[in-house]
Amino acid sequence: MTVATGELLVSLICLGGGALLLLVIFMAMYNSLIAKKNQVDYAYSGIDVQLKKRHDLIPNLVATVRQYMEHERALLERITELRARAISPNLPDSERMQVEAALSTALRSLMVAVENYPNLKANENFLHLQASLNEIEEQLAAARRAYNAAVTDYNNAIEMFPTNFVASMMGLSRRTVFEASEEERATPDVAQLFKQ
Amino acid sequence: MSGSADEFSQFYREQLEPILRSLEAERQQATQRFGQITLLSVVVGGLLTLLLAAAEVGLLAFLPLGGALLVILVAYGVLASEWSRQFKGRVLTRLVQFVSAELEYQPDRYISEEEFRESLLFQRDPDRYRGEDLIEGRVGQTTLRLSEVHAEYEIEHYDSKGNRYTTWHTLFRGLFIVADFNKHFHGITLVLPDVEQSLLGWFGQTLQGLSAKLGMQPGELVKLEDPDFERAFKVYSTDQIEARYILTPSLMERILHFRERTQSEIRLAFIASRLYVAIPTTHNYFEAPSLFAPVGELLKPETIGKYLHELQFALAVVDELNLNTRIWTKR
Numbered sequence: 001m002t003v004a005t006g007e008l009l010v011s012l013i014c015l016g017g018g019a020l021l022l023l024v025i026f027m028a029m030y031n032s033l034i035a036k037k038n039q040v041d042y043a044y045s046g047i048d049v050q051l052k053k054r055h056d057l058i059p060n061l062v063a064t065v066r067q068y069m070e071h072e073r074a075l076l077e078r079i080t081e082l083r084a085r086a087i088s089p090n091l092p093d094s095e096r097m098q099v100e101a102a103l104s105t106a107l108r109s110l111m112v113a114v115e116n117y118p119n120l121k122a123n124e125n126f127l128h129l130q131a132s133l134n135e136i137e138e139q140l141a142a143a144r145r146a147y148n149a150a151v152t153d154y155n156n157a158i159e160m161f162p163t164n165f166v167a168s169m170m171g172l173s174r175r176t177v178f179e180a181s182e183e184e185r186a187t188p189d190v191a192q193l194f195k196q
Numbered sequence: 197m198s199g200s201a202d203e204f205s206q207f208y209r210e211q212l213e214p215i216l217r218s219l220e221a222e223r224q225q226a227t228q229r230f231g232q233i234t235l236l237s238v239v240v241g242g243l244l245t246l247l248l249a250a251a252e253v254g255l256l257a258f259l260p261l262g263g264a265l266l267v268i269l270v271a272y273g274v275l276a277s278e279w280s281r282q283f284k285g286r287v288l289t290r291l292v293q294f295v296s297a298e299l300e301y302q303p304d305r306y307i308s309e310e311e312f313r314e315s316l317l318f319q320r321d322p323d324r325y326r327g328e329d330l331i332e333g334r335v336g337q338t339t340l341r342l343s344e345v346h347a348e349y350e351i352e353h354y355d356s357k358g359n360r361y362t363t364w365h366t367l368f369r370g371l372f373i374v375a376d377f378n379k380h381f382h383g384i385t386l387v388l389p390d391v392e393q394s395l396l397g398w399f400g401q402t403l404q405g406l407s408a409k410l411g412m413q414p415g416e417l418v419k420l421e422d423p424d425f426e427r428a429f430k431v432y433s434t435d436q437i438e439a440r441y442i443l444t445p446s447l448m449e450r451i452l453h454f455r456e457r458t459q460s461e462i463r464l465a466f467i468a469s470r471l472y473v474a475i476p477t478t479h480n481y482f483e484a485p486s487l488f489a490p491v492g493e494l495l496k497p498e499t500i501g502k503y504l505h506e507l508q509f510a511l512a513v514v515d516e517l518n519l520n521t522r523i524w525t526k527r
Contacts, residue, residue: 039436046437135524138379142441149419149436 029166036154040175043147050140051086051100057136058083058107061129065110068120072113079106097178107133148177204504207294208497215286220494222282226275227488233271237264276487283484284329288503292331295507299333303482306330306343307372315374315472316386316414317463322347322367329482335511336520337527340375342510344481370460370476371510377442377471378519380526383434384414385442387451389461390430404430422448428455442466447517454516458509469526473513481506 062076069076082103086096111130120126155174158167241264248257284303292301306327313321330343347367354360392400405417415434420426425448433439443451455462458475465472482503485494493499514520 043436131523131525138444138524139437139441141444142439143437145421145440146437149421149440153419 026166029163030170033157033163033167033170033172036150036157037172039150040147040154043143043150046143047140047147050136050143054103054107054133054136054140055083055087057129057132061133064123064126064129065114065117065120068117068123069113072110075106075110075113079103079110082106104137107137144178151175151177204294204501205497208500211290211294212287212500213495215290216495216500219282219286220492223279223487223489223494224491226279230271230275230487234268237267240264272487279487280484284482287500288482291500291503291507295504295511296333296335299331299335302330302332303328307341307345307374309347311374311472312345312347312368312372314467315372315465315474316384316467317388317465317472317474318347318367319412320349320367323350324348324364327372331507331510335514337522338376338378338514338519340373340511340514342371342373345370345372368474368476369478370474371481373471373473373475373510373513375471375473375513375519377466377469378522378526379442379524380469381438381442381466382468383438385418385431385433385435385439385466386413387429387431387443387464387466389463390426390428393430394427408432418443420448421445422452425449425452428452450517454513457512457516471517471519481510 058079062080065072066076082099085091086099086103091099111133114120114126114130157163158172158174241260241262244260245257248260251257281303284301288303289301292299307330309322309325312318312325325345325347327343327345330341332341333339346369348364349367350362350364352360352362390400390404392403394400396403401417401419407413408416413432415432416436418431418433418436418439420431420440420443422445429451431439431443451462451464458477460476462476463474485499
């Protein structure tokens with residue numbers, strides 16, 4: 001082996017090593033981006049699960065309170081209608097979230113209206129449904145926050161150096177976080193409602 | 197839970213004062229007895245020492261004096277522990293019952309080492325574990341157990357000659373609380389003091405994430421949106437959504453407030469619908485007053501007021517963390 005071929009071999013090894021290292025770094029970044037993207041999808045499905053639970057609860061809730069709440073017919077009808085729209089399969093995603101937000105607002109007003117019906121508040125079945133609804137709303141809030149945290153993490157990764165290069169190669173784009181509505185931001189103190 | 201000033205003064209007058217009077221008499225008797233024993237031992241020991249010294253037996257002459265000292269120490273130990281037992285059994289038991297009839301006080305028992313380990317709050321297991329002053333029962337709808345705990349670990353060293361010696365270090369000392377949480381959950385969520393992030397910022401958080409990936413902490417790092425909370429604590433959980441279901445914005449605020457109130461680096465673990473809280477402190481809670489307290493000290497209302505405060509502090513976790521709010525499916 002001549003000196004020249006020796007040098008060539010060394011530089012080839014260096015080149016190969018460098019390329020391998022780059023490949024490993026690229027793979028690591030690629031995989032972490034995929035993991036973050038999946039985390040977002042997973043968190044989104046967490047929201048979905050709770051929304052479905054809420055859809056399942058509503059008919060039962062409406063049926064229970066209807067006998068007591070004569071003056072809230074309009075509100076109950078609105079809730080039933082919103083639920084029907086929310087579960088219809090051909091609703092686009094953006095509109096669906098609006099419908100769910102409206103449903104949240106309507107359910108909250110229903111829970112406030114309940115305070116005017118002492119008989120209802122003594123109904124064991126209703127109390128059970130109310131606790132379940134509180135549970136779902138609490139889980140829903142948690143799922144939304146988890147989703148927002150996952151999205152923030154993901155957005156940071158696709159905008160920060162050096163993962164932003166890999167992300168643009170993969171064609172990943174920013175996602176938007178859930179904006180809490182005005183009413184939601186003023187955290188409803190459910191405990192307070194119970195004390196009245 | 198009762199504890200208003202009026203209720204307390206009535207309870208103090210009617211129930212505690214008679215007991216405290218008889219205890220004070222007993223305490224004075226005990227100190228008298230200790231005085232007699234001391235005097236007798238010193239006199240007898242001194243005389244024997246003088247006699248032996250006269251017989252010129254050398255250093256052996258001091259043996260009786262040493263014996264006298266031993267008798268005095270043993271007498272003190274016996275009398276002081278009996279005094280502490282009487283005080284805790286007759287006064288603190290009633291005080292705990294006054295605060296809540298559903299609570300029970302057991303001075304010699306404590307949170308088990310097994311429960312301490314189950315909390316996963318500390319990264320290593322203790323080699324020596326002690327405790328006292330168990331309070332057990334219910335406050336409102338919340339079942340809880342709490343006690344003082346002192347957990348230590350041992351480190352082996354070798355000196356230059358290769359001889360092995362060990363030193364003991366405190367892993368945790370303070371109040372340890374196990375309470376029933378007001379929501380159902382299945383996973384593990386740990387709220388630990390944040391050291392790395394406050395020192396190293398963004399890089400510290402990366403390290404925290406890594407320590408979960410390496411299996412040093414259960415689950416993964418949870419990044420929460422409350423900046424004050426994030427500065428004070430780091431959170432690990434086996435479930436990102438469940439961690440947020442437990443740590444609502446309002447609970448995070450309450451935990452921060454509780455940390456301020458305790459002025460210590462509290463740790464919280466949420467495991468299988470239970471809450472573990474570790475409040476480190478060097479103060480010895482629920483300790484009987486000294487056997488040699490000034491005459492009448494015991495009968496001052498402040499003396500007992502101090503115990504009431506300690507008790508309310510230890511039970512404050514229920515109100516501070518709002519554990520009695522049961523509006524979700526867990527009753």
